[in-house]
Amino acid sequence: MRKLAILTFQTLDGVMQSPTSLDEDPSGNFSGGGWATNYWDDVMEQVVQEAMSEPYDLLLGRKTYELFAPNFSNSASDNPVAEILNAATKYVVTSTLSKFEWSNTKAITGNVVKEIAQLKNQKGNLLQVHGSWQLIQTLLANDLVDEFRLWTFPEIVGSGKQLFKRGVTPKSLTLVKSGCSQTGATMSIYRRDHHT
Numbered sequence: 001m002r003k004l005a006i007l008t009f010q011t012l013d014g015v016m017q018s019p020t021s022l023d024e025d026p027s028g029n030f031s032g033g034g035w036a037t038n039y040w041d042d043v044m045e046q047v048v049q050e051a052m053s054e055p056y057d058l059l060l061g062r063k064t065y066e067l068f069a070p071n072f073s074n075s076a077s078d079n080p081v082a083e084i085l086n087a088a089t090k091y092v093v094t095s096t097l098s099k100f101e102w103s104n105t106k107a108i109t110g111n112v113v114k115e116i117a118q119l120k121n122q123k124g125n126l127l128q129v130h131g132s133w134q135l136i137q138t139l140l141a142n143d144l145v146d147e148f149r150l151w152t153f154p155e156i157v158g159s160g161k162q163l164f165k166r167g168v169t170p171k172s173l174t175l176v177k178s179g180c181s182q183t184g185a186t187m188s189i190y191r192r193d194h195h196t
Contacts, residue, residue, distance in 0.1 A: 004127040005147035008131075010150060025063070050187060057124065073086065148190040
């Protein structure tokens with residue numbers, strides 16, 4: 001059985017929407033995008049070292065896939081993040097896409113919860129979710145997340161899609177690693193305590 005981890009960038013007030021640019025995800029009339037840009041290079045160096053150094057497969061929602069695929073599939077060979085993501089098997093939750101330009105990509109359709117649970121029951125690499133707010137809400141609601149890899153940025157945006165919505169099921173977590181980037185973003189890696 002393999003574990004499932006979410007890798008999430010969030011503001012101090014818990015918003016994970018549009019970290020890199022204004023137009024990344026303007027849904028809900030969100031106008032606070034780009035809050036991570038002043039910290040990006042410093043944080044990504046830490047992310048690569050702490051959360052991307054071991055082999056893993058990617059689990060993505062459709063919107064995140066459509067954002068990632070053109071950016072990484074055509075990246076220069078000296079881009080270490082692109083190299084890692086290109087080598088990974090990508091599982092995309094979608095009801096609309098049937099063709100994938102990004103290599104090693106497979107669709108998850110139909111009963112998403114059942115298919116992801118089956119993926120977790122297989123032998124293989126860690127399943128790691130990047131971005132994919134809607135998918136994360138489904139994973140949380142169905143108790144499929146084993147590890148939370150969170151980078152919290154010293155920014156408050158006041159509104160937007162939050163990692164944890166009201167009514168999320170209570171869970172106990174164990175902090176297994178923490179740190180801070182030079183620019184003040186904090187890393188917190190938590191594992192589920194499966195006794196609760």
